Amino acid sequence: MISILKWLPIHNGVRYPQAEIPCLDGEVFRSSLIDAVADEAHVSAFFGRLSDAGDGVELVAVVACRDDGNFRVARTRITGESFPSLTSACPQVHLFEREIAEQFGLRPEGHPWLKPVRFVKSLRPGHDAWGRAENEPPQIGVTDFYRVEGEEVHEVAVGPVHAGIIEPGHFRFQCHGEQVFHLEISLGYQHRGVERMLRGGPDKRTLHVIETLAGDTTIGHTVAYCRVLEGLSACKVPSQAQGLRGVAQELERLANHTGDLGALAGDIGFLPTSAYCGRLRGDFLNMTAILCGNRFGRGLVRPGGVAYDVDAADLADLLQRMDNTLRDVTNAVNLLWDSPSVMSRFEDTGRVTKETAMEIGLVGPAARASGMECDIRHDFPYGIYRFSQIPVSTGQTGDVFERAYVRWLEIQRSGEFVREQLKMLTGGAIRNVPEPAAPNSFVVSLVEGWRGEICHVGMTDAAGRFATYKVVDPSFHNWMGLSMSMRNQQISDFPLCNKSFGLSYCGHDL
Amino acid sequence: MSQVFMHIFILLLVPPLLLGVIGKTKALFGGRKGPPLLQPYYDLIRLFQKGTVFSTTTTWVFRAGPVVGLATTLLAGMLIPFGGHGAPVSFAGDMILFAYLFALGRFFTASAALDTGSAFEGMGAAREVTFSCLAEPALFFCFLVLAKLSASLSLTTMLSGTCPLGTGVEAPALVLVAASLFVILLVENSRIPFDDPNTHLELTMIHEVMVLDHSGPALGLIQYGAAMKLFVMGSVLLRVVAPFAAPSAWADWGLFILGMLALAVVIGVVESAMARFRMVFVPTFLVAACLLSAFGVILLLR
Numbered sequence: 001m002i003s004i005l006k007w008l009p010i011h012n013g014v015r016y017p018q019a020e021i022p023c024l025d026g027e028v029f030r031s032s033l034i035d036a037v038a039d040e041a042h043v044s045a046f047f048g049r050l051s052d053a054g055d056g057v058e059l060v061a062v063v064a065c066r067d068d069g070n071f072r073v074a075r076t077r078i079t080g081e082s083f084p085s086l087t088s089a090c091p092q093v094h095l096f097e098r099e100i101a102e103q104f105g106l107r108p109e110g111h112p113w114l115k116p117v118r119f120v121k122s123l124r125p126g127h128d129a130w131g132r133a134e135n136e137p138p139q140i141g142v143t144d145f146y147r148v149e150g151e152e153v154h155e156v157a158v159g160p161v162h163a164g165i166i167e168p169g170h171f172r173f174q175c176h177g178e179q180v181f182h183l184e185i186s187l188g189y190q191h192r193g194v195e196r197m198l199r200g201g202p203d204k205r206t207l208h209v210i211e212t213l214a215g216d217t218t219i220g221h222t223v224a225y226c227r228v229l230e231g232l233s234a235c236k237v238p239s240q241a242q243g244l245r246g247v248a249q250e251l252e253r254l255a256n257h258t259g260d261l262g263a264l265a266g267d268i269g270f271l272p273t274s275a276y277c278g279r280l281r282g283d284f285l286n287m288t289a290i291l292c293g294n295r296f297g298r299g300l301v302r303p304g305g306v307a308y309d310v311d312a313a314d315l316a317d318l319l320q321r322m323d324n325t326l327r328d329v330t331n332a333v334n335l336l337w338d339s340p341s342v343m344s345r346f347e348d349t350g351r352v353t354k355e356t357a358m359e360i361g362l363v364g365p366a367a368r369a370s371g372m373e374c375d376i377r378h379d380f381p382y383g384i385y386r387f388s389q390i391p392v393s394t395g396q397t398g399d400v401f402e403r404a405y406v407r408w409l410e411i412q413r414s415g416e417f418v419r420e421q422l423k424m425l426t427g428g429a430i431r432n433v434p435e436p437a438a439p440n441s442f443v444v445s446l447v448e449g450w451r452g453e454i455c456h457v458g459m460t461d462a463a464g465r466f467a468t469y470k471v472v473d474p475s476f477h478n479w480m481g482l483s484m485s486m487r488n489q490q491i492s493d494f495p496l497c498n499k500s501f502g503l504s505y506c507g508h509d510l
Numbered sequence: 511m512s513q514v515f516m517h518i519f520i521l522l523l524v525p526p527l528l529l530g531v532i533g534k535t536k537a538l539f540g541g542r543k544g545p546p547l548l549q550p551y552y553d554l555i556r557l558f559q560k561g562t563v564f565s566t567t568t569t570w571v572f573r574a575g576p577v578v579g580l581a582t583t584l585l586a587g588m589l590i591p592f593g594g595h596g597a598p599v600s601f602a603g604d605m606i607l608f609a610y611l612f613a614l615g616r617f618f619t620a621s622a623a624l625d626t627g628s629a630f631e632g633m634g635a636a637r638e639v640t641f642s643c644l645a646e647p648a649l650f651f652c653f654l655v656l657a658k659l660s661a662s663l664s665l666t667t668m669l670s671g672t673c674p675l676g677t678g679v680e681a682p683a684l685v686l687v688a689a690s691l692f693v694i695l696l697v698e699n700s701r702i703p704f705d706d707p708n709t710h711l712e713l714t715m716i717h718e719v720m721v722l723d724h725s726g727p728a729l730g731l732i733q734y735g736a737a738m739k740l741f742v743m744g745s746v747l748l749r750v751v752a753p754f755a756a757p758s759a760w761a762d763w764g765l766f767i768l769g770m771l772a773l774a775v776v777i778g779v780v781e782s783a784m785a786r787f788r789m790v791f792v793p794t795f796l797v798a799a800c801l802l803s804a805f806g807v808i809l810l811l812r
């Protein structure tokens with residue numbers, strides 16, 4: 001733990017000069033990161049960027065230390081074509097390292113399963129971690145998959161085109177009859193080049209790109225982005241705006257958790273909850289529409305505050321709707337826990353132990369269901385959550401039931417929070433337009449979206465433009481959790497496990 | 511003769527209505543309006559007007575699947591008495607033909623699924639065959655009880671209502687048979703809690719996944735055949751549970767159709783109130799159904 005002291009401690013959403021990020025020697029960087037993670041720290045972001053001198057790549061890591069409520073950041077410069085992989089000592093960076101390998105053509109030596117993440121070309125022409133020729137663009141999904149050999153082992157490939165209306169993703173199951181030995185997930189079909197588009201910003205498009213990073217987490221990602229900008233310009237957000245952002249974030253959580261519980265019921269053919277929750281999700285979305293005119297909250301959160309205020313009539317309307325909808329959700333969801341046929345499906349299906357969850361760095365409700373007490377609103381409070389705390393909802397068993405039940409606990413707590421906040425909104429300014437961003441600075445902004453920890457890192461150049469903008473969606477951490485939950489499960493339980501994680505494809509693919 | 515035409519007429523026209531009633535019942539439980547009662551008919555008309563796409567990897571087996579599936583069901587329907595009317599075709603031992611007509615249909619459906627070479631369809635075929643080979647003994651134990659009670663090997667006599675439920679020493683055996691037949695009905699017709707006919711999740715399907723590659727009229731034949739199978743197996747159950755006869759022949763037909771619709775409502779209620787079983791538990795329930803009907807046999811042997 002001593003070695004982590006060499007890292008720069010930072011706060012959520014506060015600006016620091018880039019020069020203050022310590023540039024560590026490769027070996028020190030490596031051992032201190034491993035030590036910190038062994039001490040229950042969580043790697044929130046680990047990414048590469050072209051160094052300012054333009055002569056190589058530097059790797060930046062942001063580590064969340066829950067015990068003292070600080071983030072720590074450090075970087076290391078890579079001069080060669082490879083660096084020693086951390087994955088075997090610290091499994092939660094496995095996907096980050098694959099991403100670095102893909103984006104910068106740097107080979108993490110000793111990575112146990114080095115494959116592309118999104119099947120894109122390297123940012124450094126002429127450098128490729130797999131030695132592919134420059135004129136051969138990577139074919140998405142064309143890669144080696146993990147195979148189990150054996151007489152009675154068979155492989156089932158699902159996707160990228162699915163029977164339902166969901167996003168594209170490819171799943172390879174190694175099965176023995178109905179039992180799954182291993183599931184490998186290959187994504188990248190939704191890659192749009194978001195981080196590339198954000199470079200050189202902020203400009204007129206930036207906000208719209210952010211709002212559509214993952215359509216169901218519009219508020220979460222927009223709040224994270226606005227906090228980066230506010231941090232970079234040291235802009236204070238008025239209290240009315242903080243309250244409205246809090247309400248919007250919790251409404252987003254309520255809508256998605258309710259929809260997910262309904263979808264879980266739908267997957268096992270349990271109609272009453274499925275039908276009612278589908279409608280009630282819409283009721284929560286409509287409440288967001290009262291705030292800003294858009295059901296997914298587009299156009300609400302703006303740098304420096306929010307774009308729309310509420311009047312007394314809106315507040316009364318919202319409170320009334322909140323009471324009615326929460327009552328209906330309670331009735332619909334309690335049917336799940338009261339039906340033995342539902343509980344027999346949920347319990348003991350898709351279990352992820354706390355040890356595994358910590359090892360692979362799960363976040364959000366999935367992590368909390370496995371017993372990890374992690375919630376950005378609680379551990380690194382920001383905005384309104386500094387003043388109004390929400391208790392962390394955790395479970396123990398880490399199965400589908402617990403992931404569903406944690407959502408239910410969060411629905412109740414978010415409902416209470418929204419009601420409380422609606423009564424406390426007293427009016428006043430809703431926005432302070434921020435100054436231009438400070439040059440050569442950086443801000444790390446973490447927000448608890450409904451899926452879990454959303455991490456945005458903004459680094460500006462000498463002109464105050466984004467030289468690097470890194471987005472880590474919670475799905476990036478959690479897809480591996482789905483793979484782990486399927487070990488030794490029935491293949492027919494896959495849709496249920498999948499829904500219990502409820503992950504985003506486009507948030508992962510960016 | 512008119513009764514035979516009436517039998518065929520009902521067998522051909524009424525089955526999709528059952529699906530409509532089940533759908534409406536489920537919609538009411540879900541607080542929705544639901545599709546119209548006649549929606550299954552509209553779906554069939556729509557499918558029969560479409561073109562068909564055949565994968566180039568498939569052979570004649572793939573095309574025979576839906577046709578044989580429907581034809582065997584139709585024949586099985588001719589062996590079953592509807593209401594108080596005797597079956598158009600009836601002979602000693604027709605119950606064995608009845609059971610194996612369905613087996614033949616299943617053989618062709620599963621072969622058609624394997625013919626596509628798709629991993630999903632193979633998986634579905636394996637599941638279907640596993641579950642139905644457990645459902646078959648249950649069905650035969652049920653027939654054994656009925657044969658013993660009616661001292662006959664012909665379905666018409668077995669289901670003629672000579673042994674009404676709720677009276678005499680045979681009542682307990684018949685209750686067990688009815689329970690067992692209901693489980694068989696749900697399994698064979700891929701209803702919740704054993705299978706979900708409405709799911710879009712390929713990995714959880716049993717019957718539906720086998721017909722993923724069929725389209726247009728072929729899919730229409732399969733859906734029509736599935737509705738008819740539900741109707742035929744339902745009418746066996748109905749005759750065991752409620753072997754009533756109305757005074758006039760026409761009233762009897764009406765009573766029979768009303769009884770079938772009531773059965774559809776019961777299936778709809780079960781589907782609304784329950785979630786699907788975990789697939790590993792399905793064989794357990796089928797073995798339970800076997801045991802129920804086997805106990806029925808034992809009760810009669812005393």
